Amino acid sequence: MKILRTVILALLLCILSGCITFLTEIHVSGDGSGTLVQTISMNPEAFKGAMQEVAKGMGGSGEVHETTEEKPQKEKGPFSTADLAARAKELGDGVEFVSADPIQTPTAQGVRVTYRFRDINTLYLNPKPSAAMGAEGAGRSSAHAVRFRFERAGGRSVLTAVLPPDAKEKAAAPPPAAPEMDDQQLAMMKTMFKGMHVGLSIDVDGRITSTDATYHDGSRVTLMDLDMDPLLEKPETLKAMNERLASAMGDDAKTAAALSEFPGVKIESRPLVRVEFAAR
Numbered sequence: 366m367k368i369l370r371t372v373i374l375a376l377l378l379c380i381l382s383g384c385i386t387f388l389t390e391i392h393v394s395g396d397g398s399g400t401l402v403q404t405i406s407m408n409p410e411a412f413k414g415a416m417q418e419v420a421k422g423m424g425g426s427g428e429v430h431e432t433t434e435e436k437p438q439k440e441k442g443p444f445s446t447a448d449l450a451a452r453a454k455e456l457g458d459g460v461e462f463v464s465a466d467p468i469q470t471p472t473a474q475g476v477r478v479t480y481r482f483r484d485i486n487t488l489y490l491n492p493k494p495s496a497a498m499g500a501e502g503a504g505r506s507s508a509h510a511v512r513f514r515f516e517r518a519g520g521r522s523v524l525t526a527v528l529p530p531d532a533k534e535k536a537a538a539p540p541p542a543a544p545e546m547d548d549q550q551l552a553m554m555k556t557m558f559k560g561m562h563v564g565l566s567i568d569v570d571g572r573i574t575s576t577d578a579t580y581h582d583g584s585r586v587t588l589m590d591l592d593m594d595p596l597l598e599k600p601e602t603l604k605a606m607n608e609r610l611a612s613a614m615g616d617d618a619k620t621a622a623a624l625s626e627f628p629g630v631k632i633e634s635r636p637l638v639r640v641e642f643a644a645r
Contacts, residue, residue: 384407384408384558384559384560384561385405385406385407385408385494385497385498385560385561385563386404386405386406386407386408386473386475386560386561386562386563387403387404387405387492387493387494387496387497387562387563387564388403388404388562388563388564388565388566389401389402389403389490389492389564389565389566390402390403390566390567390568391485391488391490391565391566391567391568392568392570393485393515393522393524393567393568393569393570394570394644395522395570395571395642395644395645396522396644397484397485397486397515397522397524398481398482398483398484398485399481399482399485399570400463400479400480400481400482401456401460401479401480401481401482401488401490402477402478402479402480403477403478403480403497404468404475404476404477405444405475405476405477405478405497406468406473406474406475406476407473407474407475407560408472408473408559408560409472409473409474444475444476446465446476448499449462449465449476449478450462450465452480452503452504453480455489455502455503455504455505455506456480456482456488456489456490456503456504456505457482457487457488457489457504457505458487459482459483459484459487460480460481460482460487460488461480461481461482462478462480463479463480463481464478464479465477465478465479466478472560473560484515485513485515485524486513486514486515488504488512488513489504489505489507489510489511489512490503490504490510490511490512490565491503491504491507491509491510491511492509492511492563492565492588492589493507493509493563494561494563496509508529509529510529511526511527511528511529511565511588512526512527513525513526513527514527518641520643521574521641521642521643521644522569522571522641522642522643522644523639523640523641524567524569524639524640524641524642525637525638525639525640526567526586526588526637526638526640527636527637528588528633528635528636528637528638530636548600551600551603551604554597554603554607555597555603558593558597559593559594559597560593560594561591561592561593561594562591562592562593562594563589563590563591564587564589564590564591564592565587565588565589565590566585566586566587566588566590567585567586567588567640568584568585569584569586569640569642569644570584570644570645571584571642571643571644571645572584572642572643573586573640573641573642574641574642574643575639575641576638576639576640576641577635577638577639578633578635578638578639578640579631579633579634579635580631580633581640584642586638586640587631587633588633588638589631589632589633590629590630590631590632591624591630591631591632592629592630595628595629596627596629596630602627605627606623606624606627609623609624609626610623610624618634621634622634
């Protein structure tokens with residue numbers, strides 16, 4: 366039963382976060398208007414592998430059969446154009462849906478969606494993978510929404526990203542120690558989280574003159590970048606990550622700090638990030 370629970374939990378994580386690329390890029394002009402581009406895709410082979418592991422955990426062969434029966438093509442789920450267009454209102458007043466371009470490759474299936482906003486002050490943005498999958502609000506209805514403040518000062522544009530407060534769940538007892546992972550569980554974790562990449566960045570239309578952002582390069586500020594593939598290469602990294610995440614369960618700040626210990630991971634720890642730039 367313990368292994369079965371582990372498999373089911375891992376599958377749920379795969380559906381809600383693993384196997385998914387959710388990259389959010391905010392392009393801001395000197396007057397506070399701009400565009401929001403979100404890339405949402407899933408690794409079809411990783412998801413198929415997760416289903417095979419679930420079948421094995423339940424005593425099956427693990428073989429996934431594909432049917433040749435033709436079914437009517439119908440858009441549905443979080444990647445449908447209709448649903449993506451409807452999210453514009455959730456993202457804030459004055460946000461308009463622009464386009465949704467499908468992504469269809471052997472390693473990724475999804476969509477690249479573009480929205481336009483007139484004033485970034487009205488933008489609400491939830492960058493979590495569960496928002497991309499429709500499991501929680503994409504904007505104003507979410508407690509995890511990032512907000513922005515924009516103003517003109519001394520001939521320059523000043524943008525402040527307001528990151529959501531830490532969400533902590535009070536537990537009656539300390540979280541249990543992470544169970545030791547065997548080779549089979551390590552292989553399953555690698556399969557499920559293959560291709561997971563979550564990011565949130567801001568590109569300003571001009572030259573950044575000053576910022577307190579931890580991660581910035583040129584006209585871009587990175588608030589979050591979590592690419593799982595490099596972390597999946599070594600078993601010892603997976604085991605260490607499993608232990609750290611288990612000890613941080615229920616505390617967003619501790620989870621972010623735990624993930625930031627690993628190379629290549631960028632997670633902004635400041636609650637307010639100020640970017641001053643000279644617009645073009």
